[in-house]
Amino acid sequence: MIPAELQAGVLAGTGAVQRRAMAKAITLLESTRADHRAQGDALLTALLPHTGQSFRLGISGVPGVGKSTFIEALGLYLIGLGHRVAVLTIDPSSTVSGGSILGDKTRMEHLSVHEKAYIRPSPSSGTLGGVAEKTREAMLVCEAAGYDIVMVETVGVGQSETAVANMTDMFCLLQLPNAGDDLQAIKKGVMELADLVVINKADIDPDAATRARAQITSSLRLLGLHGHPEHAHHDDQIWHPQVIQISALHNQGVDSFWAEVSRFRTVQTANGRLAARRQHQAGAWMWERIDAGLKQRFREHPQIRARLDDTTRRVLAGELPASTAARQLLELFD
Amino acid sequence: MIPAELQAGVLAGTGAVQRRAMAKAITLLESTRADHRAQGDALLTALLPHTGQSFRLGISGVPGVGKSTFIEALGLYLIGLGHRVAVLTIDPSSTVSGGSILGDKTRMEHLSVHEKAYIRPSPSSGTLGGVAEKTREAMLVCEAAGYDIVMVETVGVGQSETAVANMTDMFCLLQLPNAGDDLQAIKKGVMELADLVVINKADIDPDAATRARAQITSSLRLLGLHGHPEHAHHDDQIWHPQVIQISALHNQGVDSFWAEVSRFRTVQTANGRLAARRQHQAGAWMWERIDAGLKQRFREHPQIRARLDDTTRRVLAGELPASTAARQLLELFD
Numbered sequence: 001m002i003p004a005e006l007q008a009g010v011l012a013g014t015g016a017v018q019r020r021a022m023a024k025a026i027t028l029l030e031s032t033r034a035d036h037r038a039q040g041d042a043l044l045t046a047l048l049p050h051t052g053q054s055f056r057l058g059i060s061g062v063p064g065v066g067k068s069t070f071i072e073a074l075g076l077y078l079i080g081l082g083h084r085v086a087v088l089t090i091d092p093s094s095t096v097s098g099g100s101i102l103g104d105k106t107r108m109e110h111l112s113v114h115e116k117a118y119i120r121p122s123p124s125s126g127t128l129g130g131v132a133e134k135t136r137e138a139m140l141v142c143e144a145a146g147y148d149i150v151m152v153e154t155v156g157v158g159q160s161e162t163a164v165a166n167m168t169d170m171f172c173l174l175q176l177p178n179a180g181d182d183l184q185a186i187k188k189g190v191m192e193l194a195d196l197v198v199i200n201k202a203d204i205d206p207d208a209a210t211r212a213r214a215q216i217t218s219s220l221r222l223l224g225l226h227g228h229p230e231h232a233h234h235d236d237q238i239w240h241p242q243v244i245q246i247s248a249l250h251n252q253g254v255d256s257f258w259a260e261v262s263r264f265r266t267v268q269t270a271n272g273r274l275a276a277r278r279q280h281q282a283g284a285w286m287w288e289r290i291d292a293g294l295k296q297r298f299r300e301h302p303q304i305r306a307r308l309d310d311t312t313r314r315v316l317a318g319e320l321p322a323s324t325a326a327r328q329l330l331e332l333f334d
Numbered sequence: 335m336i337p338a339e340l341q342a343g344v345l346a347g348t349g350a351v352q353r354r355a356m357a358k359a360i361t362l363l364e365s366t367r368a369d370h371r372a373q374g375d376a377l378l379t380a381l382l383p384h385t386g387q388s389f390r391l392g393i394s395g396v397p398g399v400g401k402s403t404f405i406e407a408l409g410l411y412l413i414g415l416g417h418r419v420a421v422l423t424i425d426p427s428s429t430v431s432g433g434s435i436l437g438d439k440t441r442m443e444h445l446s447v448h449e450k451a452y453i454r455p456s457p458s459s460g461t462l463g464g465v466a467e468k469t470r471e472a473m474l475v476c477e478a479a480g481y482d483i484v485m486v487e488t489v490g491v492g493q494s495e496t497a498v499a500n501m502t503d504m505f506c507l508l509q510l511p512n513a514g515d516d517l518q519a520i521k522k523g524v525m526e527l528a529d530l531v532v533i534n535k536a537d538i539d540p541d542a543a544t545r546a547r548a549q550i551t552s553s554l555r556l557l558g559l560h561g562h563p564e565h566a567h568h569d570d571q572i573w574h575p576q577v578i579q580i581s582a583l584h585n586q587g588v589d590s591f592w593a594e595v596s597r598f599r600t601v602q603t604a605n606g607r608l609a610a611r612r613q614h615q616a617g618a619w620m621w622e623r624i625d626a627g628l629k630q631r632f633r634e635h636p637q638i639r640a641r642l643d644d645t646t647r648r649v650l651a652g653e654l655p656a657s658t659a660a661r662q663l664l665e666l667f668d
Contacts, residue, residue, distance in 0.1 A: 041658040048655055133657050140655065183556045186520045222517045279650045286649050289660030294628040297664075315620050316613045321382055321474065323467050324375040326623030330631075 003028075003043040010145050011050060015115065022118065022145050029137045030123050044137060047144040052278070054086075054143045054150045055265060058164040060190065061174030062156035062181075066200045068107040070174060070248035071151060075111040077254050083149045084116045086142035088135050090154040090164055091122035118147060129292050132163040136285065139167065156190065165193040166281055169274055170264050172196045175216070177209040177245075182216045191219070194241050196260055202245035203252065209245045216243045239267045303332040337362075337377040344479050345384060349449065356452065356479050363471045364457050378471060381478040386612070388420075388477045388484045389599060392498040394524065395508030396490040396515075400534045402441040404508060404582035405485060409445040411588050417483045418450045420476035422469050424488040424498055425456035452481060463626050466497040470619065473501065490524065499527040500615055503608055504598050506530045509550070511543040511579075516550045525553070528575055530594055536579035537586065543579050550577045573601045637666040 006028065009021025025047075029040045061067050075085045087108070111117045120142075123134040139150050152168055154160040165171040173194040175181050185191040197216055202209035220241055242260055246253025268274040298304055311329060314320040340362065343355020359381075363374045395401050409419045421442070445451045454476075457468040473484050486502055488494040499505040507528040509515050519525040531550055536543035554575055576594055580587025602608040632638055645663060648654040 037661070041655070041661060044655045044658055048652065052652055137655070137657060183520065183553060186517065187523070187526060187557050189521070189523060192521060219517060223521050282649050282652070282656045283646065285656035286646070286659050289657050290632065290663060291625065291629065293660060293664040294632060294667075295625065298624065298628060312617060312620070315616050318382065318386060318616070321375070321378045321471070322616045322619035323471060323623050324379055325620050326627060327371070327375060329624060330627040333628075 003039045003046070006043055007046050010047060010141060013145075018145055019118065022141055023120075025141050026120060026134075026138045029141070030134050032126075040137075044140060047140055051140045051143040054148045055261075056139065056168040056170070057149065057151045057261065058168035058171040059151055059153045059174065060156050060161045060164060060171070061200070062176075065156070065174045065176055066248050067153055067155075067174060070198075070200060070246075070254075071153060072108040072111045073248045073251050073254050074257065075108070075117055075151070076114070077258065078149055079114060079116045081258075084118075084147045085111070086118045086120070086139075086147040086150045087111070088120050088138055088142070088150065088152045089122040090128075090131055090135050090152065090160045092128055092131070092155070092157065092160045118142060118145070127292070128159055128163060129288060132160075132167065133285075133289060135163075136167050156185075156188075161188070161190045161193060166284060169268070169277065170195045170261060172198055172261075174198050174200050175212065176201060177205055177212040182212070182219050186219060186223070191216075191223070195239065195264055196241060196257075197243045198257060199243065199245045200248055203247040203250055213243050213245055237267070237271055239264055239271075239273075298329075298333055301333050304329055307332060337373045337380070340377055341380050344381060344475060347479075352479055353452065356475055357454075359475050360454060360468075360472045363475070364468050366460075374471075378474060381474055385474045385477040388482045389595075390473065390502040390504070391483065391485045391595065392502035392505040393485055393487045393508065394490050394495045394498060394505070395534070396510070399490070399508045399510055400582050401487055401489075401508060404532075404534060404580075404588075405487060406442040406445045407582045407585050407588050408591065409442070409451055409485070410448070411592065412483055413448060413450045415592075418452075418481045419445070420452045420454070420473075420481040420484045421445070422454050422472055422476070422484065422486045423456040424462075424465055424469050424486065424494045426462055426465070426489070426491065426494045452476060452479070461626070462493055462497060463622060466494075466501065467619075467623060469497075470501050490519075490522075495522070495524045495527060500618060503602070503611065504529045504595060506532055506595075508532050508534050509546065510535060511539055511546040516546070516553050520553060520557070525550075525557070529573065529598060530575060530591075531577045532591060533577065533579045534582055537581040537584055547577050547579055571601070571605055573598055573605075573607075632663075632667055635667050638663055641666060 006021050006025045009017055010025055013019075013021050025043060028036055028043065031037065031040070059067060059071060071087060075087065078085050108119065112119050120138055123131045126134070135152060139152065142150050152164050154164045156173075161171075171193050173185060173190060173196070175185065175197055177199050182191065185194075191197070197220075199209050199212050199216075220243070244253065244256060244260060246257055248254065265274070268277070299308070307329065311320065311325050315322050315325045340355050340359045343351060344359055347353075347355050359377060362370055362377065365371065365374070393401060393405060405421060409421065412419050442453065446453050454472055457465045460468070469486060473486065476484050486498050488498045490507075495505075505527045507519060507524060507530070509519065509531055511533050516525065519528075525531070531554075533543050533546050533550075554577070578587065578590060578594060580591055582588065599608070602611075633642070641663065645654065645659050649656050649659045
């Protein structure tokens with residue numbers, strides 16, 4: 001299909017026709033071939049006016065926390081409310097293994113076959129920056145196709161949480177009711193990203209879940225992220241990260257999770273932060289791609305390629321100051 | 335002075351002659367003029383074989399933790415042991431105020447006038463990356479001049495702690511015995527950088543200091559940074575971050591602080607990690623400067639300058655996909 005057909009299929013198609021156009025559009029955008037990239041840019045620019053109407057929900061959590069079960073339960077609940085739901089994945093390990101461990105549609109067996117759901121696994125090659133770019137672009141395709149809830153999930157390892165938080169309106173962190181989990185999240189800087197912390201599997205040990213909730217709330221307060229109770233009357237203007245308990249397996253708490261998300265969306269829309277966050281993300285995304293492009297060009301420059309190994313060796317051996325080496329290499333780059 | 339005179343003054347001078355040559359060398363290296371930069375690179379390359387013999391100690395802590403008092407007490411103690419001590423500072427606020435709030439030599443009144451000490455305030459202009467580069471280069475000058483202990487201090491705000499940890503052999507974090515201080519440090523990713531956590535002002539509230547020590551030790555353990563007691567027999571091969579209490583004001587614990595530093599140095603030298611850390615730092619420093627140089631050139635490119643504002647506006651307004659904008663701008667950059 002040429003981009004014009006893809007565009008029409010994404011925007012005006014229905015059912016299987018639209019689904020096929022979406023898949024082909026995303027595949028085109030994932031291609032690294034220069035001619036594909038030019039077509040992809042044209043397609044993306046044409047789709048852009050039809051994007052931005054969805055709510056973008058980031059979901060993270062370590063393996064075993066129950067992300068698939070949660071996303072399936074939430075997706076089916078949202079479809080029941082009349083929404084169309086897209087689920088995208090950023091899996092850093094897929095770039096190593098060449099295939100997404102999270103991409104298997106069988107892990108969400110009911111959602112994946114639902115006509116109102118669209119599930120796309122993680123791009124399986126490239127740097128994290130490249131994978132994140134493809135996922136952002138896939139998100140725009142889903143929005144142009146009329147999916148009004150886009151979830152982007154990632155595993156709680158590596159830097160992918162930051163990538164997901166930087167492309168979504170709201171970042172939710174799934175936690176197990178384990179002591180120490182919150183410290184790990186704080187250490188990795190993920191707690192700071194969280195707009196909502198969800199303690200899953202709360203049914204297994206309700207006491208532990210209650211303790212975990214109190215501890216995380218107290219940590220958020222010490223970190224200055226959570227409002228003090230006496231400031232609760234500000235809550236209609238400023239969002240403070242919340243901590244809730246659910247049990248996705250038993251479908252308990254999915255409705256109260258969605259109530260929190262809806263409250264977040266209302267507050268952040270009214271105070272202007274949702275729009276500001278999207279603007280900031282767009283600007284940061286542009287610079288992230290510029291930086292990556294500059295570095296790639298630098299590494300591929302013939303004179304740099306010829307000198308880089310030897311210069312690096314001399315820097316590591318203490319024969320050449322690192323700053324001098326950088327200036328010498330930059331002089332070769334013209 | 336021409337670089338050859340500066341070189342001779344730094345390497346072979348004594349007393350005031352050497353001190354003057356060091357000051358002029360560092361000022362030359364801080365200059366952004368292209369001819370100065372070329373002279374500076376030549377000087378630095380000539381000095382490099384005479385560097386690397388010192389121990390590089392990073393010291394961080396929030397304002398009020400007592401860094402000046404601690405560094406003065408430590409510096410005088412080390413001079414008493416026969417060392418020569420250089421103190422450099424990275425103060426992110428100095429680039430805003432145009433002068434270093436930490437640079438005032440009166441804050442270390444005994445150390446600053448000692449003939450075996452050399453104190454240089456933070457460079458007062460440029461980005462944090464630029465300031466860090468100048469400080470790294472000043473460190474090399476001090477080493478070439480025979481200072482065998484170089485301390486690099488910074489305030490516990492902003493990203494400067496990472497910069498200091500990335501240029502030193504050992505990173506020490508000064509903490510007050512306050513609840514929540516450790517969570518702040520964990521949140522900012524500073525706890526992860528710390529090879530040694532020092533609870534200062536332990537005399538004011540010994541119980542609080544003891545509680546803080548236990549809490550930080552437990553946090554380090556939960557973060558996987560601190561060895562379990564039963565693994566203590568591994569301590570001669572692998573360093574685990576330690577937590578100690580001192581009172582710099584009353585000169586209590588400076589000797590045990592230094593004993594920990596010496597033990598760290600022995601362990602890290604024996605297991606090869608000190609050398610590996612310096613190699614890694616040199617390579618990362620080179621790439622950090624390359625990235626900064628590429629970005630600067632990009633921003634200064636005439637065609638980019640002409641288009642950047644309008645392109646950015648269109649990206650923020652949602653008229654142009656960020657990734658497409660990045661590719662369009664990169665095409666102009668040749």
